[in-house]
Amino acid sequence: MRSALVTGGSSGIGLAIARMLHEEGYGLTLGARKVERLEAAATELGAASVAVDVREEEDCARLVAAHLERHGGLDVLVNCAGVGIAGRIGDLSTKQFDLQQAVNLRGAFLVTREALPALRETRGYVVNLASIAGTIPTPGLAGYGAAKAALIALTRSLDREETETGVRATAICPGFVDTPMAEWTGLPGQKMIQPEDCAELVRALLRLSPYARVPVVVLERAGESV
Template identity: 75%
Template sequence: MPSALITGGSSGIGLAIARMLGAEGYSLTLAGRQLDRLETARDGLDAAIVVANVSSEDDCARVVDEHVATHGGLDVLVNSAGVGIAGTLADTSVKAWDLQLAVNLRGAFLVTQAALPHLRSTKGYVINLASIAGTLPTPGLGAYGASKAALIALTRTLDREEADAGVRATAICPAFVDTQMAAWTGIPGEEMIAPEDCAEVVRALLRLSPYARIPVVVIERAGESV
């Protein structure tokens, strides 16, 4: 049975992808910072859970080790853990800058690096949840956008570097998605992209032949670019 590890798997896009992968027959590990939210997310899923904070280097290695110990290998890694703090660049604190880079970029790098030996064995797939804010100027989300632009660059390079090993990587870059992270916008949830839309993109990517490589997918919100 193929297996998938989803960081940030306790809610939002990560959980929607986990549910889709479970329905597709993958055995799962959900990783997140809060045990109670992971336990709630696991309802209805046959999934292992791991409490981990991807801003911790040790946790990034441990979550991969625990997944492989439980499932025997790794076929799909979904780096969905993320944090966004709104604010102009002039007003962004160093703490807020560092946190977004640590979680959104450094964490994805560390988990991916730990996972690569296993993904090479299975010719697996890395899905990185980036953002449309990493592809265009987004006032008020400068630090977040910078972290996601860097994640897109990391993904594109990873996809090229690991091509000979059969590992593929895609950065999914949605506009505002109906999740708790986007609640601050005031946009009605029904006017945002659904988390399940992102999951359907992942489903389509995993069904491609191994000769098709799509390093970046941008999902625009109807009527607007963010």
């Protein structure tokens, strides 16, 4: 059976992608920090669950090892664990800035590095959830946008580096998505991108031929750029 590992898989975009992968017949491992939501999602999808803080190198290694122990291989890695803190550069604390880099960028790097040997064996796929804020100037989201811009660069480099191994990588960059992270905007949920829209993009990517590469996908919200 094909298998997939999803960080941030207990809610929002990560859970929507996990549900899609379950529909497609993938065996799943979900990693997240909040145990109650994680266990509920894992029960719904018949998935393995690993409580993990992607800021911790040891946690990331343990997550990948647990997946491989259960499934014996890895076909798809989805790095969806993320945190966003609104704040202009002059007002953002060092702690807030560092947290966003640690979760959104460093965590994805650590999990991907640990998973690469297994992904090379299957000519697998890495999906990194970035943001449109990493592609355009977004006042008030500078720290978040900086982390996501770096994640996009990491994804593009990974996709190019792994050409010979067959591993592909895509950064999905949506505008505001109807998740708890976007509640601060005050926008009605029905006027935002839906988590399932991101999941359908991943479904399409996984159906491409092995030599089709899509390093970056930008998903704009109708009428606005974020």
